[in-house]
Amino acid sequence: MTTLLGGKPTAxxxxxxxxxxxxxxxxxxxxxxxxxxxxxxxxxxxxxxxYRGKRLRPALMLLTAKAVGKITPxxxxxxxxxxMIHTATLVHDDVLDEAExxxxxxxxxxxxxxxxxxxxxxxxxxxxxxxxxxxDRRACELIGDATNRVCAGExxxxxxxxxxxxxxxxxxxxxxxxxxxxxxxxxxxxxxxxGATEFVADKLANFGRCLGIAFQIADDLLDLTGxxxxxxxTLGTDIEQQKLTLPLIHCLSQLPEADAEDLRTAIRSGDRxxxxxxxxxxxxxxxxxxxxxxxxxxxxxxxxxxxxxECRAILQKLTEWATRxxx
Amino acid sequence: MTTLLGGKPTAxxxxxxxxxxxxxxxxxxxxxxxxxxxxxxxxxxxxxxxYRGKRLRPALMLLTAKAVGKITPxxxxxxxxxxMIHTATLVHDDVLDEAExxxxxxxxxxxxxxxxxxxxxxxxxxxxxxxxxxxDRRACELIGDATNRVCAGExxxxxxxxxxxxxxxxxxxxxxxxxxxxxxxxxxxxxxxxGATEFVADKLANFGRCLGIAFQIADDLLDLTGxxxxxxxTLGTDIEQQKLTLPLIHCLSQLPEADAEDLRTAIRSGDRxxxxxxxxxxxxxxxxxxxxxxxxxxxxxxxxxxxxxECRAILQKLTEWATRxxx
Numbered sequence: 001m002t003t004l005l006g007g008k009p010t011a012x013x014x015x016x017x018x019x020x021x022x023x024x025x026x027x028x029x030x031x032x033x034x035x036x037x038x039x040x041x042x043x044x045x046x047x048x049x050x051y052r053g054k055r056l057r058p059a060l061m062l063l064t065a066k067a068v069g070k071i072t073p074x075x076x077x078x079x080x081x082x083x084m085i086h087t088a089t090l091v092h093d094d095v096l097d098e099a100e101x102x103x104x105x106x107x108x109x110x111x112x113x114x115x116x117x118x119x120x121x122x123x124x125x126x127x128x129x130x131x132x133x134x135x136d137r138r139a140c141e142l143i144g145d146a147t148n149r150v151c152a153g154e155x156x157x158x159x160x161x162x163x164x165x166x167x168x169x170x171x172x173x174x175x176x177x178x179x180x181x182x183x184x185x186x187x188x189x190x191x192x193x194x195g196a197t198e199f200v201a202d203k204l205a206n207f208g209r210c211l212g213i214a215f216q217i218a219d220d221l222l223d224l225t226g227x228x229x230x231x232x233x234t235l236g237t238d239i240e241q242q243k244l245t246l247p248l249i250h251c252l253s254q255l256p257e258a259d260a261e262d263l264r265t266a267i268r269s270g271d272r273x274x275x276x277x278x279x280x281x282x283x284x285x286x287x288x289x290x291x292x293x294x295x296x297x298x299x300x301x302x303x304x305x306x307x308x309x310e311c312r313a314i315l316q317k318l319t320e321w322a323t324r325x326x327x
Numbered sequence: 328m329t330t331l332l333g334g335k336p337t338a339x340x341x342x343x344x345x346x347x348x349x350x351x352x353x354x355x356x357x358x359x360x361x362x363x364x365x366x367x368x369x370x371x372x373x374x375x376x377x378y379r380g381k382r383l384r385p386a387l388m389l390l391t392a393k394a395v396g397k398i399t400p401x402x403x404x405x406x407x408x409x410x411m412i413h414t415a416t417l418v419h420d421d422v423l424d425e426a427e428x429x430x431x432x433x434x435x436x437x438x439x440x441x442x443x444x445x446x447x448x449x450x451x452x453x454x455x456x457x458x459x460x461x462x463d464r465r466a467c468e469l470i471g472d473a474t475n476r477v478c479a480g481e482x483x484x485x486x487x488x489x490x491x492x493x494x495x496x497x498x499x500x501x502x503x504x505x506x507x508x509x510x511x512x513x514x515x516x517x518x519x520x521x522g523a524t525e526f527v528a529d530k531l532a533n534f535g536r537c538l539g540i541a542f543q544i545a546d547d548l549l550d551l552t553g554x555x556x557x558x559x560x561t562l563g564t565d566i567e568q569q570k571l572t573l574p575l576i577h578c579l580s581q582l583p584e585a586d587a588e589d590l591r592t593a594i595r596s597g598d599r600x601x602x603x604x605x606x607x608x609x610x611x612x613x614x615x616x617x618x619x620x621x622x623x624x625x626x627x628x629x630x631x632x633x634x635x636x637e638c639r640a641i642l643q644k645l646t647e648w649a650t651r652x653x654x
Binding site for chain 1: 367419422423441443446447449452454456457458459460461463467468474477478479482483485
């Protein structure tokens with residue numbers, strides 16, 4: 001197996017220069033919201049900085065806003081809220097996955113236990129909603145709807161663990177919720193609060209949704225074919241957790257029944273070499289890569305509703321990065 | 328040890344007659360919100376009906392509304408939202424406490440495991456916020472702030488487990504968050520959406536807060552002195568989890584140091600008879616009862632801002648019930 005086509009911008013090199021000051025303002029809104037808890041839970045809150053990664057969701061909101069018009073203080077508040085929701089899901093995901101390491105450091109659950117992690121995640125959710133309520137009712141509705149979809153997607157994913165007959169439609173329903181709902185609402189809110197028409201806001205929301213789907217397919221591919229040293233996390237966890245992702249679903253549908261049964265057996269026993277050998281009998285890795293590229297291309301098309309600008313160009317670059325990253 | 332002064336209205340007999348139709352409307356709003364998930368998670372969503380208990384929080388909102396003016400459809404939506412938040416905390420609490428039984432049936436975690444429980448709780452939180460966003464921005468802000476306090480209270484409680492030097496101030500900070508924040512916001516929202524002035528809304532919010540504190544002190548007393556058959560849940564869990572509650576905090580402050588050390592040892596080893604014997608050396612159970620009664624009385628005083636009415640009389644009765652219930 002080889003890693004994905006690589007050499008493209010890594011997370012650190014994401015081209016966010018025109019919005020860096022605004023990303024920092026969103027970071028401050030995030031930190032200020034939790035500053036009140038310093039005294040009893042200082043080290044716990046402090047640890048959350050390790051959960052800060054690419055800041056993709058705030059960046060999507062701010063880039064969309066700037067590509068449409070102007071970034072406002074409401075965008076900073078909303079960007080902090082979506083990052084808080086994303087962080088809440090990471091904290092709870094690490095409990096669900098019994099993960100011990102994230103971004104090269106110990107997870108909250110590894111350090112403080114599952115109970116503290118569950119409550120910290122809850123607190124991040126509620127603070128995200130409280131932050132959103134500082135903006136307006138519609139933002140609350142949009143963020144509420146997006147997080148409903150995120151949770152339903154996650155719940156469905158956990159419920160389907162071990163289902164080795166998962167369909168492609170089920171897979172898309174799961175990733176549409178767990179990943180695309182949040183990237184979609186980031187772009188919609190970025191657009192709306194910069195004064196976009198509903199038509200443009202819908203287009204940019206669909207940009208965010210397609211980008212999120214492309215990103216998640218690529219992320220699932222990385223779990224199968226990536227390099228642990230580069231990603232900074234344990235890979236192969238999807239097979240370990242009996243979570244079917246697009247290449248495996250496709251492969252199971254393409255293989256002759258006897259081979260498909262062998263693949264199910266390999267997945268059930270967590271036999272990665274046997275899984276890889278059976279995957280190589282079909283073009284399923286390429287199929288998944290093509291599907292991710294197709295969503296990235298759909299995302300690019302939606303950007304055509306905007307006049308050319310530096311931020312539109314960066315949003316376009318993100319669609320390439322989403323499917324070509326190594327981490 | 329005896330049970331608390333009893334014979335007063337039980338949960339089933341709570342005098343909610345004038346608002347029963349509205350409680351049912353709130354129930355329907357709750358159920359309708361989750362109806363979309365029937366297909367993939369039918370039995371899970373269905374199981375939540377067992378988590379429906381006294382409906383105290385929706386009842387507080389509706390009684391307050393009717394005591395001030397008129398119940399509106401917005402009250403039904405908000406009553407569903409607060410009950411959903413309460414249910415979310417119960418689902419997560421049962422994971423934290425590794426509880427197997429609630430209201431005489433198996434808990435979600437006992438039946439579906441911790442992972443499903445964490446995600447179901449998250450989904451209930453997000454749906455509660457989405458429901459609230461159907462009302463207005465202020466409701467989102469108030470519910471957001473109340474749930475922030477609830478989560479911070481719970482987080483603090485879990486962090487303080489095993490701290491046998493917990494102060495009375497710490498205890499009040501914990502219960503003010505985990506219980507009183509939600510009863511407070513129920514009464515405030517009930518009042519505001521029935522057209523109350525800010526002055527009256529503040530008074531009724533404080534009614535809800537004092538009632539919540541009285542209720543929680545009585546609940547903690549039940550855990551020490553209650554009857555498992557009547558309460559329908561395992562008692563003695565606070566000592567088992569090394570959670571200090573008001574009688575024990577008071578007793579530790581009253582006993583001579585040698586006895587206090589014996590009490591700490593008894594708590595640490597989960598020795599309930601030794602704990603009871605040392606508790607009986609002080610008037611700490613009565614002190615806690617008096618403190619609960621004092622908060623109940625403060626709550627009653629706040630009701631005087633309202634003209635006499637059937638609903639005001641019921642709210643008043645609830646302050647008596649809160650400290651005298653057996654379950």
